[in-house]
Amino acid sequence: MANNDGKTLSPGNVLLAGLWRENPVLRLLLGMCPTLAVTAAVKPALTMGCSVIFVLLCSNIVVSLMRNLLKPHLRILMFTLTIATFVTIADLFLKAFQPDMSEALGPYIPLIIVNCIIICRAEACASKNGLFISMIDAFGMGVGFTLTLCVLASIREVLATGMIFERPVLPVAGDSGGWFVPWAAMGMPIGAFVTLGLLLAGVNLITRRGKG
Amino acid sequence: MDKIRFFLQQSWLLISASLVFGVLLAALNAQWEPRIKANEIAKFNRRALALVPEASTFETIDSEIIVDLGKGQKTHVEVKKALDAGGELIGWAFAVEGSGFADKIRLVLAADAKFEKLRGYDVLFSNETPGFGDKIKNDFFKNQFHGAPVKAYILNKIGDAKTIDDQIVAISGATVSSEAVVKTINTFLRQVQEALRKQGQIGNGQ
Numbered sequence: 293m294a295n296n297d298g299k300t301l302s303p304g305n306v307l308l309a310g311l312w313r314e315n316p317v318l319r320l321l322l323g324m325c326p327t328l329a330v331t332a333a334v335k336p337a338l339t340m341g342c343s344v345i346f347v348l349l350c351s352n353i354v355v356s357l358m359r360n361l362l363k364p365h366l367r368i369l370m371f372t373l374t375i376a377t378f379v380t381i382a383d384l385f386l387k388a389f390q391p392d393m394s395e396a397l398g399p400y401i402p403l404i405i406v407n408c409i410i411i412c413r414a415e416a417c418a419s420k421n422g423l424f425i426s427m428i429d430a431f432g433m434g435v436g437f438t439l440t441l442c443v444l445a446s447i448r449e450v451l452a453t454g455m456i457f458e459r460p461v462l463p464v465a466g467d468s469g470g471w472f473v474p475w476a477a478m479g480m481p482i483g484a485f486v487t488l489g490l491l492l493a494g495v496n497l498i499t500r501r502g503k504g
Numbered sequence: 505m506d507k508i509r510f511f512l513q514q515s516w517l518l519i520s521a522s523l524v525f526g527v528l529l530a531a532l533n534a535q536w537e538p539r540i541k542a543n544e545i546a547k548f549n550r551r552a553l554a555l556v557p558e559a560s561t562f563e564t565i566d567s568e569i570i571v572d573l574g575k576g577q578k579t580h581v582e583v584k585k586a587l588d589a590g591g592e593l594i595g596w597a598f599a600v601e602g603s604g605f606a607d608k609i610r611l612v613l614a615a616d617a618k619f620e621k622l623r624g625y626d627v628l629f630s631n632e633t634p635g636f637g638d639k640i641k642n643d644f645f646k647n648q649f650h651g652a653p654v655k656a657y658i659l660n661k662i663g664d665a666k667t668i669d670d671q672i673v674a675i676s677g678a679t680v681s682s683e684a685v686v687k688t689i690n691t692f693l694r695q696v697q698e699a700l701r702k703q704g705q706i707g708n709g710q
Contacts, residue, residue, distance in 0.1 A: 332634060358517065358521075361517050362517070363514055363517070366514065366515070366517070366518055369518060370517065370518060370521065373518070373521055373522060373525065374521070374525070377525040377528065377529060380529055381528075381529070381532055384529075384532055384533060384536050384540070385536070387536070387540045387543070388536040388539040388540050388543070389539075391540075391543040391544075391547065395629060398607075398631060452634065452635075474635075476634060476635030476636070477635075479634035479635055480633060480634060480635070
């Protein structure tokens with residue numbers, strides 16, 4: 293089995309690609325909408341990440357299984373239909389079993405349908421590779437996306453509220469005599485842009501040093 | 505005939521997948537829908553119970569309450585009676601919706617049995633700016649409505665927030681969100697009171 297560059301696709305390589313080399317957020321800059329919108333706290337970021345892993349895994353499995361039956365001009369329609377189905381399942385599941393999280397995430401769970409990462413992996417990997425590689429690819433990309441969201445959300449939640457997972461980690465200034473003044477801007481969209489920008493700059497710096 | 509055959513050759517996978525996915529979604533929806541509805545009711549009851557802690561149950565009234573939102577728009581309001589353990593009416597509770605700063609805000613309003621004083625409000629859903637507009641969930645702002653007379657409230661930028669009357673002091677830095685809450689309450693509260701009075705559910709010694 294070979295990819296477009298003629299290099300052999302080993303499961304380890306495919307898994308690591310999603311985690312670092314082709315990390316969807318930090319390297320491919322895909323899925324920016326949820327990255328900016330749901331990273332004000334770790335809980336919603338983790339829920340979003342798990343939902344994306346589920347949708348990515350299921351859609352890659354279905355697309356890979358029917359890849360030989362796909363008509364070229366109908367393939368995007370089939371991808372969208374498949375993705376929309378699994379996103380609706382994830383949305384219903386959260387409404388039934390995690391109602392608070394479902395409400396906190398609002399429209400961003402249904403919006404996974406138009407998340408570029410999912411359709412990108414269906415087109416670039418699952419429609420060209422077997423079931424096993426497609427599953428590994430979905431898992432790697434999903435976990436890479438989730439980890440990035442969680443790192444971003446941890447930084448923002450700590451700076452905006454002094455908490456992680458809604459548990460205090462910094463002594464907030466007030467009656468109890470703490471020193472940390474919550475930085476409300478980090479919980480707002482500007483905090484998301486600034487944190488993501490700095491994270492991307494850090495990743496670029498590491499990559500350049502690695503090449504040098 | 506050839507056209508139909510061509511159509512089926514091209515689209516059989518799409519049609520089959522649509523059918524399979526549709527059945528899958530219908531089955532899951534049928535399975536989880538009762539739970540989703542129960543979650544919504546439980547959330548309303550939790551919020552309403554915080555406003556009317558003596559209540560034992562919340563019972564939806566049979567009659568229909570329609571509220572005029574202006575510009576020809578009308579909405580149906582599901583009003584619930586708050587009943588104590590003995591089945592006595594001790595208050596009213598209902599959900600209302602209005603436009604906030606960035607998104608809709610949904611509130612639970614509760615009034616006393618005679619619908620003369622507000623028991624307060626709580627937020628069912630809001631997406632207001634963290635650190636600013638989301639302070640509509642804070643006691644400083646909410647407490648101003650606790651025990652306030654049922655009338656049209658007036659929002660002021662300065663004043664004494666501890667005085668309970670129809671004058672509401674806005675949240676500093678979140679005037680739009682404060683206005684949204686006051687406007688939403690003003691839109692619904694008096695109209696629901698009037699509708700209940702017309703239906704004989706309040707007033708006339710009830």
